[in-house]
Amino acid sequence: MDNDTRKSRFPDDSVGLVKPQIAHFDSPLALACGRSLPAYDLIYETYGTLNEQRTNAVLICHALSGHHHAAGYHSSDDRKPGWWDAHIGPGKSIDTNRFFVVAVNNLGGCHGSTGPCATDPETGRQWGPDFPMMTVGDWVHSQARLADQLGIERFAAIVGGSLGGMQVMQWTLAYPERVANAVIIAATHKLSAQNIAFNEVARQAIRSDPDFNDGWYAEHGTVPRRGLKLARMVGHITYLSEDAMGTKFGRDLRSDDLNFGYDVEFQVESYLRYQGDAFSTAFDANTYLLMTKVLDYFDPAAAHGGDLAAALAPARCPFLVVSFTTDWRFPPTRSQELVDALIHAGKRVSYANIDSPHGHDAFLLPEPRYQAVFAGFMARVARDLGVHTP
């Protein structure tokens, strides 16, 4: 029936057509900033089937501009599948024949979970810049409530890249008994000064856009597109390696000759402008600001005098840490610091540093060694939990 039409339209290793769901929460969520959210929605997607014992659930935590649509297609007209489709699906690293995958859009997001674009029930007005500042810890609490609602006591694995990896770390500390395995990819336990600096440039680009209107742009009927575009352009540079940019664009020109002006001349300019433009119409500026602050704040060792191993003491599960050789946003040395701290804390951990030319973006892409490591770990997770095809 449905399966046949799905198979004909989508690749065999795709989860196929998926539909987002919304979970509503009525009890207030206390936040690290001191404020609280009285009620909120979380939008999420699931792939695969939850087994009877409810032991095969895998939670996917998304990165800065990610969301709940991690795999599959929303319609047969979709040109692109979800953002992590390379790694989630039947027979893929996170094998949906074995696992029940939950992908959620975080609070403060702009894809359906409660965020700056939602209405503040107290004022009846859009939250806008008044939406409370979030932390990785707040997100993890909200995700744990979603797990409660789905009847998932313990995740077989919690998995995330970049900012998603920070959430995985936080899960192992806040809810150690609810995480059977942790996969942390291209992440860091804290941003460097340079990371924060890049985020600040992005924020200033947005906040100095005349259309930003102190964040009340929706009420003014404006959109700070130029700021958002600039922010994305800067961000995008940090996602790619110098080599990847060089290979992709080099010094190629769009036309045959230099035209001695400020219009697009080099292919790399064209690419960045295109990426920035596309992003500026698809993403919310207040959400972008908030997400960058969430990144900046994360530092679990800070409460332990900078001793990361001490901070990691509560964690109980085995970890897989993966980094990529050309990632200069969150370079391998950051992952190695995490691994060393896990070793010092006596935790079970495996670490692979994948040779890839793609910089930070490598965590999103398929690469044979990355897939072998990732799939190998997840296969062991399935074996240990006695999880078989439901």
Add this chain to the structure above:
Amino acid sequence: MMRADLKVIYQWVPPGARILDLGCGDGTLLDVLARDKQVTGYGLEIDPDGITQCIQKGVNVIEQNLDQGLANFGDDTCDLVIMTQALQALRRPDMMLDEMLRVANECIITFPNFAYWRHRAYLGFRGYMPVSKSLPHAWYDTPNIHLSTFNDFEQLCQEKGLIISDRAVGNGEHEGHWSSRLWPNLFGETAIFRISRGR
């Protein structure tokens, strides 16, 4: 089927030990020891296939180049450091020995014995650098840059004031043969040492 030197090591490892396995390969030793003797610990490896196989087995493996030392492991954080068939490929085997005995009081080390009679014959009679089952590489592409003999290693241990508590040879099928017990430097294909810090 475990490699000959691994079988000897298996018997020497005390139950429940915290182990660091340097150059752990596909993780076979740590996997078997974890299941049979409840040991815990980590393997270090740089070979991508080895790392993947460790991860599949559930063996903790860290991608780490041994030539960079063991700075991420604290003093006396392990009961035993094992290094099989890797000493000869290191830039400074002597310094690694110091590092290993900083992390644990006891070490087990195995390496191909260059003074094995077949190697001697290869070099002595044929005049070429030995190529054998334990030394399979050509001279120009071998990772084995510090080949040594049973005697060489004993000498180094003596110079460092280390205690050799056990030694054995791994010869595949013939490990128990009286000749290799009596004259390990001549008849031992693989040297196996169990050493600890001197007093």
